Amino acid sequence: MTFLNYLINGLSLGSVYAIIALGYTMVYGIAKMLNFAHGDIIMVGAYIIYYSMTSFGIDPILSIVISMVLCTVLGVVIERVAYRPLRNASSSLAVLITAIGVSYLLQNTALLMFSANTKTFSSVVAIDPIKLFDGQLTISGEAIVTIAVCIVIMVGLTLFVNKTKAGQAMQAVSEDKGAAQLMGINVNGTIALTFAIGSALAAVAGALMCSTYPNLTPYTGTMPGIKAFVAAVFGGIGSIPGAMIGGLLIGIIEILGKAYISSQLADAIVFAVLIIVLLVKPTGILGKNIQEKV
Amino acid sequence: MAMLSIENLEVYYGAIHAIKGISFDVEEGEIIALIGANGAGKTTILHTITGLVPAKHGSIKFGGKELTKTPAHKIVSMGMAHVPEGRRVFAQLTVYENLMLGAYTRKDKAEIAESLETVFKRFPRLQERRNQSAGTLSGGEQQMLAMGRALMSKPSIILMDEPSMGLSPLYVSEIFDIIQEINKSGTTVLLVEQNAKKALSIANRAYVLETGKIVLSGDAKELANNDSVKKAYLGE
Structure with a gap:
């Protein structure tokens, strides 16, 4: 039963990584760049929610x-x-x-504005935990919401990319910017849209993550950002389902590693698994093996 | 007035002077061929017309509008389509998705469906492979897809860059037949080709390029009989 508990915690943490990883992977897919400031958007998003709720008394969803x-x-x-x-x-x-520079700029601006003192984030989730098996298994409201939101985002994004005109334009731009322009696609606009979606998802990830792990500092986004990047590479960077699978696996490995091996070594285990996966399959789990017929 | 008129065009790639003051006209309904050796600047001219490469000097007028100041993505909706060198189909997307991207700037769904039908009629093989990803098509089929994709924008002029490159002789004849058909159905064609013999056989007029300059121009049939053209480009 404790194993199931760990698994659910892992899925919940992994869902957060997956949502962050989606931002990394979409931006990489389309702009062919690693946006290392992506993790810090999570932190900014969490601060905005924190101040909106505490200083202005605005309700969590809003x-x-x-x-x-x-x-x-x-x-x-x-x-x-x-x-x-x-x-x-x-x-x-x-x-x-430049992306690394932007990352530090965001962190240090946050440090100036909000100070280094840890803020205690209050959960945005108002759902009671579910108790199963006579209370032996407790699933927190945060875990339920996080996993559910992750599934909704995943399905929504997949539909968006495959079924809408803007989504098709994104795929075209990610394959060949020149040819996309010849179709009449505004490449700059499409890339901006990708950043917009990724950043909105980062805000959601910030809310979910800080609801489970409430310590908010200007560095809150750094480690999850790096781990989500690992997740994106792990699943195959550029692939949306890959980011999902990568995120969930990294979350589960981290929690199980903490529980059964060593809480200090958990991060090292995550990165070791990444190295092993990349040695066996350099493109990641769902990475595209590009084959082109000429 | 010519449909497409290029005047004193100069293009640089960094420090390289790729196009050195070129002028030519394309009249409505014509097939115009640009021929010349590798590196003569044929592809660069097409890329400059559709805005993928900026012009340094000169003007490109299409239906009276200046293209050198128009962003690349705005040109297709003016009625100009470009089938790029190497086909550049979206390999990860299906044949159908590629064709629909060709109609990206169009709004009317019924008209788009009509164009799709026309394209499928012209290229039955594309219909057979409708749900296959474009990367799995053969070279000739990819060329057909690239052409079909361009036709989906319902262009009044279509720019074709080396459509016969890398294709088997059988496909080459088929592709050239299709180019003629497209022209007969009312679309003006600006054709860039290394296969000068084939290009001259279907073109009305042609321009011969050498290192960024036009060295010869005139009626395609006459150029095909010109001694220096024969020697340099027709291998006779």
Whole structure:
């Protein structure tokens, strides 16, 4: 029964990683860049919800919506100001380094504005835990909501990418920007839309994560950001279902590692698994083996 | 007035002067061929017309509008489609999805369905492979898909870049027949080809390019009989 408990905790944490990983993987797929500031958007989103709820007394759901809107604006502005001018730069390192710079900029701005003191985030979830097997198995409301939200996002995004015109445009841009322009697709607009979606998802991830792990500091987004990046690579970067599977697996491995091996070594185990997977299958679990007929 | 008129066009790739002051016209209903060796600048000209590469000097007028200042993604809805070199179909997407992206700028669903039917009639093989991903098609089929995708925008002019490249002789003849059919049904064609013999056989007029300049131009039949053209491009 404790194993089941751990598994559910792992699924819940993994769902958060999966939602963050979706942002990484979509942006990578379309802009071919690693947006290392993505994790810090989570932190910004969580602070927005925190202040919206505590200072303004706004209800949690509305706070999340406000946070999603502001994070979307932030993500699009970052793309416009910091990344777009470098899109045609000769070295892809330029934009990578810029992303790291943006990450530190967000952290240090948060440090200035909110100080380094840990804020205690109050949960946005108001659902009672479910007790099963005479109370031996307890599933927290946070876990239920997190997993459910993750499933909804996954299904919604898959439908969006495959069934809508904007989603098809995204796929076209991610394959061939030039050919996409010849179809009449606005490449810059499509990339901005991808950043918008990724950042809105980061705000949701921030709300869910801080509801389960309530300590909020300017560095809150760093480690989950890195782990979600691992999850995206693990599942096959550029692949939406890959991000989902990668995120869930990383979450489960982390929690089980903490429970049965060592809580100090849990992170090391996560990264060790990544190394092993990449040695066996360098493109990740669902990574595309690009085969082109000429 | 010519449908497409290019004047004193100059294009640079970094420090390389790729196109050195080129002027030519395409009249409505024509097939115009641009021929020349590798690196003469044929592809660059097409890329500059559809906005993928910026022009340094000169003008490109299409239906009276200046294209050098128009963003690439706005050009297709003006009635100009471009079948790029190497076909560049979206390999991960299905044949159907590729074709629908060709109609990306169009709104009327009934008209789009009509165009799809026309394309399937012209390329029955695409209909057979409708739900297959484009990357699994053969080279000739990909060329057909690239052409079908361009036709889905209902263009008044279609730019074709090396449509015969890498295809078996059988496919080459088929593709050239199709180009003629497309032209007969009312679409103007600007054709870039290394296969000069084939290109001259279907074109009305042609321009011969050498290192970024037009060195010869005129009636396609006459050019096909020109001694220097024969020597340099027709291997006779």
